[in-house]
Amino acid sequence: MSGEERLTKPELGRIEAEHVSIRLGFGHQAFEAVQDVSFDVEPGELVCLIGPSGCGKSTLLGALAGHITPSGGTLKVDGLAVRGPHPDRGIVFQHHTLFPWKSALANVAFGPKMRGVPKAERKRQAIEILDLIGLGDFADRYPKQLSGGMQQRVEIARVLVNKPRLLLMDEPFGALDALTRLMMQELLLEIWARVRTTVLFVTHDIDEALFLADRIIVMTPRPGRLLEIIRVPFVRPRPAEIVATAEFGELKRHCLELLRGRQNGFPLPRLSPLGSPPQS
Amino acid sequence: MTSSARSSLASWLLKLTSIAACLLVWQAASKFRINLGVVTFTNVPAPTDVLEAAVALAQSSKVFDHVSSSLRRVGVGYVIAACLGIALGLAVGRSRRAADLLLPPLELLRPIPAVAWIPLAVLMFPSSEASMIYITFIGALFPILLNTVHGVENVDARLIASAQSLGASRGAILREVVIPAAAPSIVTGLAIGMGTSWFCLVTAEMISGQFGIGYYTWESYILQNYPDIVVGMVLIGVLGMGSSVLLRWLGARLTPWNNLEGARR
Numbered sequence: 001m002s003g004e005e006r007l008t009k010p011e012l013g014r015i016e017a018e019h020v021s022i023r024l025g026f027g028h029q030a031f032e033a034v035q036d037v038s039f040d041v042e043p044g045e046l047v048c049l050i051g052p053s054g055c056g057k058s059t060l061l062g063a064l065a066g067h068i069t070p071s072g073g074t075l076k077v078d079g080l081a082v083r084g085p086h087p088d089r090g091i092v093f094q095h096h097t098l099f100p101w102k103s104a105l106a107n108v109a110f111g112p113k114m115r116g117v118p119k120a121e122r123k124r125q126a127i128e129i130l131d132l133i134g135l136g137d138f139a140d141r142y143p144k145q146l147s148g149g150m151q152q153r154v155e156i157a158r159v160l161v162n163k164p165r166l167l168l169m170d171e172p173f174g175a176l177d178a179l180t181r182l183m184m185q186e187l188l189l190e191i192w193a194r195v196r197t198t199v200l201f202v203t204h205d206i207d208e209a210l211f212l213a214d215r216i217i218v219m220t221p222r223p224g225r226l227l228e229i230i231r232v233p234f235v236r237p238r239p240a241e242i243v244a245t246a247e248f249g250e251l252k253r254h255c256l257e258l259l260r261g262r263q264n265g266f267p268l269p270r271l272s273p274l275g276s277p278p279q280s
Numbered sequence: 281m282t283s284s285a286r287s288s289l290a291s292w293l294l295k296l297t298s299i300a301a302c303l304l305v306w307q308a309a310s311k312f313r314i315n316l317g318v319v320t321f322t323n324v325p326a327p328t329d330v331l332e333a334a335v336a337l338a339q340s341s342k343v344f345d346h347v348s349s350s351l352r353r354v355g356v357g358y359v360i361a362a363c364l365g366i367a368l369g370l371a372v373g374r375s376r377r378a379a380d381l382l383l384p385p386l387e388l389l390r391p392i393p394a395v396a397w398i399p400l401a402v403l404m405f406p407s408s409e410a411s412m413i414y415i416t417f418i419g420a421l422f423p424i425l426l427n428t429v430h431g432v433e434n435v436d437a438r439l440i441a442s443a444q445s446l447g448a449s450r451g452a453i454l455r456e457v458v459i460p461a462a463a464p465s466i467v468t469g470l471a472i473g474m475g476t477s478w479f480c481l482v483t484a485e486m487i488s489g490q491f492g493i494g495y496y497t498w499e500s501y502i503l504q505n506y507p508d509i510v511v512g513m514v515l516i517g518v519l520g521m522g523s524s525v526l527l528r529w530l531g532a533r534l535t536p537w538n539n540l541e542g543a544r545r
Binding site: 099 | 436437438439441442443444445446447448449452456457460461463535537538540
């Protein structure tokens, strides 16, 4: 297979989840966050996970990142069981986790630095990715000096510089204003068209999922089980206007019915990809 | 002149007036040997006497000996405390096992004020120099240690998780994430430790010193050079404040990301 072909159709980044269950918490506070979930994701596919808050979609993402160990079932990436965090499986959090003491450039160059890439080379790589996400001019800024959207873009660049097989995103645009969110979604599709890594994207925004995904995995409220997998038929590249089409509206209604029919009682607190439920 | 400049000038004038008034009251109280029963100014030197004594001390060679012995003791004791406090704090904050092993004896020693160590320290160390250094060390150790532990324990778990996902080893996480994230808290501990180590040194010098500012202050009392007592007090304050300011400045230089203006949109 030639390099060019690999660029358009990657061979790495296959996810196989078989009967995955995840328990969180200790003692009598322990609960099952994910229950018997099975699905496959093709290399280079963009799959969105949606479900009510607290349903364990972020937990599943954290397990794929290697920060949480499933209590049952197997979770494989390219045939190998996930064991601990690895740069092949990059994760992007809802609120950025950039190192405040490093410039945007040094943040992006962190992964190569950890691999022992020489200084000049890792700087070159970081600048290349920063240019790709349109922040080449902001390389010397500290995270605090960037807007929320820019911070999230640098966070994505920091993961992409490692050429990961999986890009795991936990509601990455959830804290941004509507307009910035739309820009970020378009940017993500643009980057994904070029980098072609497998993307697993957690969101509770149905519009976002329909706009981005090849397939949508819908999960039930806690304990999170797989409810339905929806194939999104829209051709790419997708213009932002597709949200106004009848077909989009139809799919959205279907998703809403799936989620609404299952919602019982009050929404649960959000879970974190790092395991324990947030304190506040 | 703008109105804000005028109001800040007025504010400064007010502050200066306040200090001048305090000095004036003190001058009057000691000149007229005011005796209020509970407190008496009979033997308190006036500010003018203190100024005279300060000029005399500045012109003598003694001042250099006193200041340099104090600085040396604080320097040695404080640097040992800083190195040990930060190293122990990082170990305790990062490793459960290190915490179980190291914290219990430290927790037992912590409630004992450093000054209470003086008699035992004199017995433990054959040289009085070493005993004074030990006292300054003990005084600085706990604030530095506790602030380091606090800083390390409060590092955002997501930052560590991200670093792991980016391929960082345990050592790299300590160097690249934990230490910089805990740096502001460590600097706070260093500044507090600097204050307490001066406080402890001065006390130790009063009891077992040969030179040093604490010794000078106490000696002035014994020799009834009352204005020199106040000169000693002022010197202690200036040196303590000076080293704290130096430390905070150094801390701000080492953690530049901490003092940035907010996000631009």
